[in-house]
Amino acid sequence: MTAVSATHESPSRERIETSILVAAEEVFSQHGYRGASLQMIADRVGLPKANILYYMGSKQALYVRLLNRMMRRWNEVLEDITPDSDPATVLSDFIRTKMVLGQRYPEGSKLFAAEILAGAPFLSDYLGGELRDWVSSRAAIIRQWSAQGKMDAVDPRWLIFLIWSATQHYTEYSAQVSGILGRDALTEDDLESISSFLEHVILKGCGVTSPAPNNSAPKSSADAHSVEK
Numbered sequence: 001m002t003a004v005s006a007t008h009e010s011p012s013r014e015r016i017e018t019s020i021l022v023a024a025e026e027v028f029s030q031h032g033y034r035g036a037s038l039q040m041i042a043d044r045v046g047l048p049k050a051n052i053l054y055y056m057g058s059k060q061a062l063y064v065r066l067l068n069r070m071m072r073r074w075n076e077v078l079e080d081i082t083p084d085s086d087p088a089t090v091l092s093d094f095i096r097t098k099m100v101l102g103q104r105y106p107e108g109s110k111l112f113a114a115e116i117l118a119g120a121p122f123l124s125d126y127l128g129g130e131l132r133d134w135v136s137s138r139a140a141i142i143r144q145w146s147a148q149g150k151m152d153a154v155d156p157r158w159l160i161f162l163i164w165s166a167t168q169h170y171t172e173y174s175a176q177v178s179g180i181l182g183r184d185a186l187t188e189d190d191l192e193s194i195s196s197f198l199e200h201v202i203l204k205g206c207g208v209t210s211p212a213p214n215n216s217a218p219k220s221s222a223d224a225h226s227v228e229k
Contacts, residue, residue: 017055019045021069024062029107032114033063033122064122067115070108071131073101074164083144087151088211091203094163096195102171103191109171135160152207159206166198 023045027036038059042049056062077094102109120127139156146153170177170186178185186194203210 013055016047016051020047020052020055020062021066024056025066025105025107025111028063028066029111029114033059038062060122064126066108067112067123068126070105070112073105073108074098075134078138081138081141083141083148085141085145086211087142087145087206088203088208091159091163091206091208092199092211095167095198095202098163098167099170099191099195099198102167103186106171106174109168113168113172150208154206159202162202163198166202170194 020041024036024041027040027044030036031040036059038052039049041062042052045052052062056065074097077097078090081090115121115123135157138160142151142156142159143153145151174186181190199210
């Protein structure tokens with residue numbers, strides 16, 4: 001078998017790449033970077049190993065692409081914020097979207113956490129470059145909200161870190177959470193209760209009043225399709 005080309009006689013390139021990414025996310029999360037192989041990924045997705053190389057370039061390139069994709073999913077809510085945005089709505093959407101994505105893509109979340117715990121060997125340039133610049137640009141807008149009296153003068157970096165970590169807990173420590181709650185997995189009601197709790201605590205800590213119910217904010221894992229890329 002040879003690497004396929006994206007023609008009208010074969011699945012689109014986007015569809016093939018998506019299938020590879022899904023399989024790779026599962027393999028890397030189960031075996032780690034060192035334990036995973038392109039052959040494992042090829043077997044999981046049902047393609048020749050040559051196809052994986054054709055579409056992804058290398059094992060490292062595929063791994064880094066997965067990590068970057070996870071971060072884009074998490075942070076998309078903050079991409080279009082402006083000084084005129086409402087902090088209550090933005091922060092609520094950020095919390096709820098991050099909760100939903102953690103449950104919908106647990107393998108990706110755990111993969112990213114494992115990379116960070118290992119010292120970020122493949123992400124150090126991204127963390128100190130693109131992501132650092134992104135956080136700085138979001139922080140500048142949040143500081144403007146504080147200057148306008150929309151919220152207390154909290155350090156925006158710690159706020160972003162807090163939302164990342166507080167929502168991530170329910171993915172990384174899902175076994176602990178489920179064990180204490182006495183069930184196999186979190187229910188939709190659990191997710192709503194957790195999201196409301198985090199929204200209340202974090203927004204109140206920032207001097208922001210929780211927004212009225214927002215039908216545009218994802219409330220379940222099914223709604224997370226709209227924020228996937």
